[in-house]
Every structure is written in C-alpha cells, then in structure tokens.
Amino acid sequence: MIEVRDLVKVYSLGDTELRALDGVSLTVGDGEFVAVMGASGSGKSTFMNMLGCLDRPTSGEYLLDGVAVGGLSKDRLAELRNRTIGFVFQGFNLLARTSAIENVELPMLYNGMSAGQRREKAMATLAEVGLEGREHHFPNQLSGGQQQRVAIARALVNSPSLIFADEPTGNLDTKTGGEIMRIFCRLNEDKGITVVLVTHELDIAGYARRRIHFRDGRVVEDDRSGGGCR
Amino acid sequence: MSGAIIFSGGGRAPLRPRNTEIVITMYILPTVRIALRALRVNKMRSGLTMLGIIIGVAAVITMLAVGEGARASLAKSVQSLGSNLVLILPGSSTSGGARLGSGNVDTLVIDDVVAMREDCSAVGGVAPIVRGSAQVVYADRNWNTSVLGTDEYFEVVRDWSVVEGRFLTRQDVDGRTKNCVLGTAVVKELFGSDDPVGRVIRIKNVPFTVVGVLAEKGQSPTGQDQDDTIVVAYTTAQTRLFGSTRLNAVMATARSSELLDKAVDQITELLRQRHKIPPGEDDDFSIRNLTEMLAMAEMQTKIMAILLGSVASVSLLVGGIGIMNIMLVSVTERTREIGIRMAVGAKGRDILLQFLIEAVVLSLIGGLIGIALGMGLSALIGRFSDFETQVSVLSVVLSFGFAAAVGIFFGYYPARKAAAMDPIVALRYE
Numbered sequence: 001m002i003e004v005r006d007l008v009k010v011y012s013l014g015d016t017e018l019r020a021l022d023g024v025s026l027t028v029g030d031g032e033f034v035a036v037m038g039a040s041g042s043g044k045s046t047f048m049n050m051l052g053c054l055d056r057p058t059s060g061e062y063l064l065d066g067v068a069v070g071g072l073s074k075d076r077l078a079e080l081r082n083r084t085i086g087f088v089f090q091g092f093n094l095l096a097r098t099s100a101i102e103n104v105e106l107p108m109l110y111n112g113m114s115a116g117q118r119r120e121k122a123m124a125t126l127a128e129v130g131l132e133g134r135e136h137h138f139p140n141q142l143s144g145g146q147q148q149r150v151a152i153a154r155a156l157v158n159s160p161s162l163i164f165a166d167e168p169t170g171n172l173d174t175k176t177g178g179e180i181m182r183i184f185c186r187l188n189e190d191k192g193i194t195v196v197l198v199t200h201e202l203d204i205a206g207y208a209r210r211r212i213h214f215r216d217g218r219v220v221e222d223d224r225s226g227g228g229c230r
Numbered sequence: 231m232s233g234a235i236i237f238s239g240g241g242r243a244p245l246r247p248r249n250t251e252i253v254i255t256m257y258i259l260p261t262v263r264i265a266l267r268a269l270r271v272n273k274m275r276s277g278l279t280m281l282g283i284i285i286g287v288a289a290v291i292t293m294l295a296v297g298e299g300a301r302a303s304l305a306k307s308v309q310s311l312g313s314n315l316v317l318i319l320p321g322s323s324t325s326g327g328a329r330l331g332s333g334n335v336d337t338l339v340i341d342d343v344v345a346m347r348e349d350c351s352a353v354g355g356v357a358p359i360v361r362g363s364a365q366v367v368y369a370d371r372n373w374n375t376s377v378l379g380t381d382e383y384f385e386v387v388r389d390w391s392v393v394e395g396r397f398l399t400r401q402d403v404d405g406r407t408k409n410c411v412l413g414t415a416v417v418k419e420l421f422g423s424d425d426p427v428g429r430v431i432r433i434k435n436v437p438f439t440v441v442g443v444l445a446e447k448g449q450s451p452t453g454q455d456q457d458d459t460i461v462v463a464y465t466t467a468q469t470r471l472f473g474s475t476r477l478n479a480v481m482a483t484a485r486s487s488e489l490l491d492k493a494v495d496q497i498t499e500l501l502r503q504r505h506k507i508p509p510g511e512d513d514d515f516s517i518r519n520l521t522e523m524l525a526m527a528e529m530q531t532k533i534m535a536i537l538l539g540s541v542a543s544v545s546l547l548v549g550g551i552g553i554m555n556i557m558l559v560s561v562t563e564r565t566r567e568i569g570i571r572m573a574v575g576a577k578g579r580d581i582l583l584q585f586l587i588e589a590v591v592l593s594l595i596g597g598l599i600g601i602a603l604g605m606g607l608s609a610l611i612g613r614f615s616d617f618e619t620q621v622s623v624l625s626v627v628l629s630f631g632f633a634a635a636v637g638i639f640f641g642y643y644p645a646r647k648a649a650a651m652d653p654i655v656a657l658r659y660e
Contacts, residue, residue, distance in 0.1 A: 054573060055654040075577045082575020093570050093657070097271060107574040109260055154574065 002028040002051060002162075002194075007060035009046050009217075020046040021057065022217035028196065030161070033188045033228075035197045035205035038214030045166060047214065048198045052085055052164045053077045065161075082110050086155025090167035092147040094139045094154075100126060101135040104153045111158065125153040129183060145176035152183055163187065166198045181207045185229035258587065265588035268560070269595075276592060279556040282549020283596030283636065284603060286542050287629045291604025293538035294625035296611060299618035300531040304524060307450055311388070314354075314487050316494060317518040318480040318501070337514040338477040340464075342504060347383075349500055352484055352493035357384040359479040360467045366460065368420040368431040375416050376459045377433060379467025387481050395427040395442030402463040406470070411442040415458035433460065436470055487521070494519060546632060549596065550640035557589050557644035568648055569656030582649035589641020590634055597633025601626055 009021040020043045028034055038044045049055040050062060053069055062069045064080065072080070081087075094103045104122040113121070126135055129149040139147055148168060155163055165184065169177030185207060187193045197208055205211050209228045213221035269276040320337040338358075346356045360379030365372055381403045385391055392411060402409050410433070417426050426440045438460075447456040468475055484493035494517055505514050561568070568581055605621050612619035 049654050052573075054657065055652075078572065078575050078577040081573060087573050089657075093566070093573075095567055095570060097267070106571065110571075110575040110577070110580055115260070158575075 001030055001063075001065055002196075003061075003063040004050075005061045007047070007050060007062060008058045009043075009050065009055070010058045019217050021050070021060075023060070024217070024219055026212065026219060026222065028194065030194055031188070031192045032210060033185075033195045033197070033208045035199055035208035035211045035227075036214065037198075037200060037205050037211055039200065042214040043217040044198050044214045046217075048164050048166055048196065051196060052087060053080050054087075078110070082107055083158055084160050084162055086152075086158070086160040086163040088148070088151050088155050088163065088165040088168045090170040092139070092144075092151045092171070094147055094150055096139060099136045099138055100131065100142065100150045100153075103139070103150055104157050106154060107158050121157055122153070125157045126150070128156070129153045143176075144172050145179060148172065148176075148180050149183070152180070156187070160193065162194045162196070164196050164198075167200075168197070169199070169201070169204055177204065182229070189229065261584050261587045262591060264584060265591045268564075268588060269592060275556060279552050279592060280549075280596030280599065282545060282552045283593050283633055284549075284600040286546035286549050286636075287597050287600025287633055288604035288607060289538065289542035289545055290629040290632065291601055291621060291625055292607045292611065292619075293535055293542060294628075295604070295608035295619040295621045296538075296617050297531055297535040298620040298622050298625070299612065300534075301528065302620055303449070303618045304528055304531070306448060307524075311450070311520055314484040314490050314493075315387070315520045316482045316484065316490070316497065317520055318482065318497060319516050319518065320477065320479075321514070321516065337505060338480055339475070340477065342501060343477070343480055345500060345504060346480070346482060346497060350482075350493060350496040352489040352496050354483040354485045355383045355387040356480060356482045357381060357387040358464050358477045359481055360464045360472065360476070361478045362467070362472045364434045364460075364471060366416070366420065366431055366433050367435075368426075368429065371420050373416060373419040375413075375419075377467060377471060378459050378461050379464035379471070380461060381464055384461065384481075387483050390447060391445055392442040393445045394425075395440070397442055398461065398463050403465050406463060406465045408436060408438045408466060408470070409441045409462070410438040411444055411461040412440055413444050413457040413459040413461075414446045415455055416460055417443055433462075434471055438462065490519060490521065546636055549593075550636040553589055553592055553637060554640040554644060556592075557585060557641055558647070560588070561585060561644050561648040564648075565651065565656050565659040568651050569653055569659060572651070572653035573657055578649040581651075582645045585645035585648045586638065586641050589645065590637035593633045593637030593641075594630070597630050600633070601629060604629070 004027075005025045007021050007024040008019065011018040011020055022043070024043075024047060036044045036047060046055070050057050051064075053064070053072075056070065064084070069077070069080070087093075094100075095106070101119070101122045104126055105118045108118045108121065123135060126132065126149075129152050131146060131149050131153065134142065134146065137146075139150070142150065148171075152168075163184070168184070169180055172180060181204060184195050184197065188195045195208075197205070199205050206227050207229055209224065211221070211223045211227065212219055213223070318338065340358055343356050343358045346353055357380050362377050363374060364377045365374050380398070382397065382399050385397045391397070395411070397411055398409065401407070410431070412420075412426055420426070420431060421429070426443060429440050430437050431440060432438070444457070444459075444461065450456050462471070464477070482493065482497065484490040497517060498513065501515055502513060507514060568576075571581060571584075608619040608621050611617055
C-alpha cells in the first residue's frame with residue numbers, strides 16, 4: 001500500500017529552482033498495476049525514485065505499508081529496497097563483466113543468505129523469466145530482451161511486494177517489449193506483486209489497469225478505465 | 231575405482247554457522263572475489279599501482295635480511311674470538327713530539343705478560359702474540375700463511391682447542407722446540423685429506439714437526455680467515471723465524487664480562503707503572519676491548535638498517551598514495567556500479583567494505599610479490615657479495631602487516647567517498 005500526500009521535490013540548479021514534483025497526492029493499493037505517464041520532464045521518474053526509496057522528497061509525506069519513509073535512516077531505506085522493492089530500469093543496469101547469475105545474486109549478497117541458497121534461488125528465478133542455460137553468460141553476450149529478463153530476475157529474487165519499472169521497454173523493439181510486458185503481467189496477476197510502470201508509450205501503458213498522467217510535477221489525470229493484460 | 235571417496239548425507243541441512251563464519255563466508259569471500267575480478271580487469275593499472283608496495287616490501291625484507299645476516303655473522307665472530315677478550319697493542323707513544331702509530335714500537339715485552347698474570351686479579355688468561363707471514367712447504371706443495379707465536383695460554387685465552395694431536399706446552403716455549411700446530415685451512419692446502427700430525431713441514435726453510443690441528447674457527451670480525459694460520463711457540467718464532475724480541479700484541483681475557491672494565495683498568499695501571507710513565511703522559515700501549523668494538527660494529531649495522539628502513543617506509547608511503555589515487559579513480563569509474571548496488575539494497579558499510587577490501591587485496595598481493603622479490607634479492611646478495619643475508623619469519627610477517635596497514639589506511643578515504651554516495655545520483659552517473 002502506497003500513500004503519498006503533498007509530495008514536493010525541488011532541485012536547485014544554481015539560482016533557479018526546479019519543482020520536479022509539485023504537490024502530488026495519491027494512493028496505490030496492493031496488487032495494482034499502475035502506469036505513470038507523462039512527457040519527459042513531467043516529474044514521473046522523480047516520482048518513481050521517491051516511491052522506490054532511492055530519493056527523498058523535499059516535503060510531503062510518503063507512507064509505505066503504513067510506515068513513514070521520510071523518517072527512516074539510510075540503512076533502513078537500503079533494507080526496504082533490498083526486501084520489499086525491486087527495480088527494473090530502461091538501460092538494464094546490469095553489472096558489466098559479471099555473469100547473469102551473479103547479477104541476480106547481487107541483492108542476496110546484502111541480506112546474509114548463504115552462497116548455496118543464493119545460487120539456488122538465482123537459478124530458480126532465472127528459470128522463471130525463461131533464461132535457463134544462460135546463467136553464465138555475460139551481459140554483452142545477451143540480447144537486450146535477455147538482459148532485461150536478467151534485470152527482472154534480479155528485481156524478483158528477494159520476493160518483493162513492489163516492482164518499479166522505469167521505461168523497461170524503452171531500449172527494446174516492439175516484439176521484445178511485448179514479451180517483457182507479459183512477464184510483468186504474470187508477476188502482477190499470478191504473484192500479486194504491485195507493479196508501478198513509468199512510460200510515455202501509450203500501448204505499453206495499456207497493459208496497466210490504471211494510468212496516472214503527470215504534467216509539470218502534478219497529477220493531471222488518473223484513469224482507471226480499460227487496459228489490462230491480454 | 232578403489233580410491234573413490236563416497237560422501238554421504240548430502241541433503242542434510244547445515245548447522246547454523248557461527249557469527250564470524252557468517253561474516254567471512256557471506257561478506258568477505260564474495261567481496262574478495264569481486265575485488266580480484268575488478269583488479270584483473272585492469273591488469274596493467276593494478277600492476278603499476280602495486281609497484282610502490284612491491285618495492286617497499288622488497289626493500290624491507292632485503293634490508294632486514296642483510297641486517298639479520300650481519301648480526302648473525304657478528305655474533306658468530308664474537309664467539310670465535312673467545313669471550314671477554316682484551317687486545318693490548320704496543321705503541322701510541324710519543325717519540326720526540328711525533329706520536330707513533332700502535333704496533334710500530336717495541337714497548338711490550340714478555341715480562342709485561344708475566345706481570346699481568348701475577349698482578350691483575352680481574353684478568354683470567356694472558357697470551358703473548360708474535361705475528362708474521364711465512365712461506366711454508368710440505369713435499370711438493372707450498373703456501374703462504376700467517377705464523378703466530380704464542381704460548382700455552384693461547385688455547386684458553388682464545389677458547390680455541392685442538393681437534394687432533396696436542397697444543398703447544400710450556401716445554402715447547404722453554405725449549406724453543408720446532409713444533410707447530412696448524413689451522414684447518416693450512417692443513418687443507420698442504421695435506422689435502424692426509425693426516426698431518428707427526429709430519430714435518432718447512433717454515434721459512436726451517437723444519438717443524440706438526441703436533442696438532444686446531445678446531446675450525448671461521449672468519450674474524452675483520453673478515454680474515456682465522457683458520458689460515460700456523461701456531462708455534464713465541465720463543466721459537468722470535469729466534470728462529472723473525473729474529474726479533476718484540477711482541478706484536480698481548481691478548482688477555484677478563485674473568486667475567488662484569489670484570490671487563492676492571493681488567494682494562496688493572497692492565498693500564500700495571501703497564502704504566504712498569505713502563506714508568508709519569509701521570510699526564512700518554513700510554514705507550516693501547517688497549518682494545520673487542521666486545522666494545524663489536525658493539526660498535528653492531529651499531530653501524532643498526533644505523534644502516536634504520537637508513538634502509540626509512541627508504542623502505544618512504545617507498546611504502548608512496549605506494550600507499552598510489553593505491554589511494556587508483557582507488558579514487560576506481561570509485562569514480564564505478565559510480566554507476568555503486569548506484570546499482572545501492573538500489574538493490576547495499577548499505578553504506580557494504581560499499582565501504584567492498585572498496586576497502588579491494589585496496590587491501592591490492593596491497594596484500596603487492597606485499598606477497600614484494601616478499602618473494604625481497605627473498606630473491608636477499609639470496610642474490612648473499613651469494614654474490616660479502617654480506618651474509620638471512621630472511622627472518624618476523625620480517626616477512628612484519629612487512630606483510632605493513633602492506634595490509636597501508637592498504638587499509640590509504641584505502642579508507644576512497645572507500646568512504648564511495649559509501650557516502652547518493653544512490654540516485656550514482657545511478658544516473660554517466
């Protein structure tokens with residue numbers, strides 16, 4: 001359950017101030033599939049970084065499962081990102097010169113799992129996203145779609161309740177993008193994971209059952225009609 | 231497959247590991263692997279970075295090896311001299327205003343030796359020394375060696391016994407016999423592996439009977455081969471070989487190391503009295519306390535070690551700065567990686583530890599290479615120079631520890647910098 005009230009983020013660039021978020025209030029319930037839409041510079045990525053506990057708001061309140069995130073220490077935020085949140089980025093953000101399985105093991109390095117458990121879990125999760133047999137490939141030996149699957153496996157491996165995806169299909173062709181979107185659908189429908197998707201493409205946003213439009217740091221439209229996975 | 235080992239119980243759940251095990255297996259080991267990989271990627275850079283540490287550690291090892299070797303050979307020569315030895319040399323007298331160097335005048339006579347034996351309570355043994363070099367011949371072999379004339383006290387004073395036959399006796403001294411005792415080096419030159427006792431050799435064309443062979447003594451502190459010598463009665467040496475009544479030196483021992491200073495005082499007083507030197511005038515002899523000389527030599531070795539040590543520590547310091555520099559570059563280069571790690575849940579201290587371990591791994595590998603290099607260098611020095619070298623376990627442990635300390639000290643700042651990064655800024659870094 002995500003609740004934000006009057007969220008404001010101000011970046012100061014020398015003399016000028018940029019209000020990336022200008023008083024955003026909304027609620028995302030458990031198990032929702034939400035697309036956050038808007039032109040570049042509309043504040044949608046900033047919003048996602050706030051929700052993902054990567055960045056702190058200038059003012060306003062953010063409750064994640066009833067906990068006020070604003071008052072948490074850096075270490076507690078790291079724990080939240082580790083256990084309850086998974087990230088998928090447009091540029092995949094895999095560690096170079098590091099095999100697929102080691103990339104997937106990365107989040108488990110930081111929660112005290114044994115090497116054996118890590119390996120087992122990473123294997124299973126890679127299989128889940130359809131990458132059996134490619135565990136020991138390096139990112140530069142994988143296609144874009146395969147790299148994004150590795151990234152999804154990495155986001156999933158600690159069984160999060162929330163996945164944030166920032167333009168996950170932005171670097172992929174339409175067909176591969178569709179395949180990636182179907183993985184998100186499956187995660188949302190079969191596992192009940194809340195998916196928050198940032199995109200500016202209408203057909204990608206169509207997979208979500210709720211579309212929130214941003215403009216100049218404000219929510220201008222909250223559309224719950226239609227959409228969903230086919 | 232008779233040699234196969236069968237493991238059982240593969241499905242059993244592991245016992246909960248202890249805390250330190252958790253830290254090592256879950257934290258340190260994977261981090262070390264990550265560090266090694268990062269270092270492998272930039273082999274050239276890693277190698278150059280390590281160079282400072284390698285040189286520093288190699289210098290530490292080599293310097294300690296040379297110092298240790300010098301100390302060991304000094305200790306050996308102290309033992310070879312006999313303990314509490316005092317050397318009395320004639321000379322340093324003033325003759326018409328010109329001070330003569332020691333050993334150039336005949337101020338020491340055998341009566342001085344006899345008086346020392348009788349009157350100096352702190353003195354254990356006293357032996358006169360007449361020295362010269364001579365050509366010696368046995369059958370078709372000949373050899374040039376030093377001939378040492380002394381009496382039966384020499385054996386005690388120098389703590390130097392025979393391994394074969396007998397040493398010289400009072401009868402040899404009183405009778406001016408043509409008996410001699412050989413050092414092992416002379417035996418080797420003249421007799422090879424034959425038994426020399428009872429044979430007759432010619433010293434300066436005078437026939438001498440070999441009555442004994444001295445034990446092997448090795449090098450003196452001044453680097454001479456003490457075994458390359460022939461010992462005869464001083465009376466024989468004076469009359470039959472060198473034709474003079476002078477004594478080149480007198481060797482004496484104190485009864486104990488505590489009595490060393492007292493022995494020197496007693497000898498000085500006795501000799502001044504016997505030589506009728508008025509108060510205020512210089513001695514016509516000089517006394518050298520060999521233990522003191524050795525202490526001085528040891529001091530010089532120590533100064534040398536300190537000098538080399540400072541060079542080594544400067545090198546380690548420079549090496550450390552090199553590591554810091556490269557780690558700072560590495561942190562900047564891998565900002566995105568840091569961002570990714572933070573996004574998936576790495577805390578500040580995880581990142582700190584990772585970069586710290588990387589710096590330490592770098593310095594420790596450098597340390598290991600440096601230790602190997604230092605050992606090789608020490609072996610080469612030991613083989614191809616006059617220095618003896620000895621690599622001690624302590625020096626290896628010490629330099630390895632130093633390398634680790636340098637890694638931690640100079641790796642901390644870059645690691646802190648990495649750990650303090652803002653995840654979102656790091657993630658967006660291009």
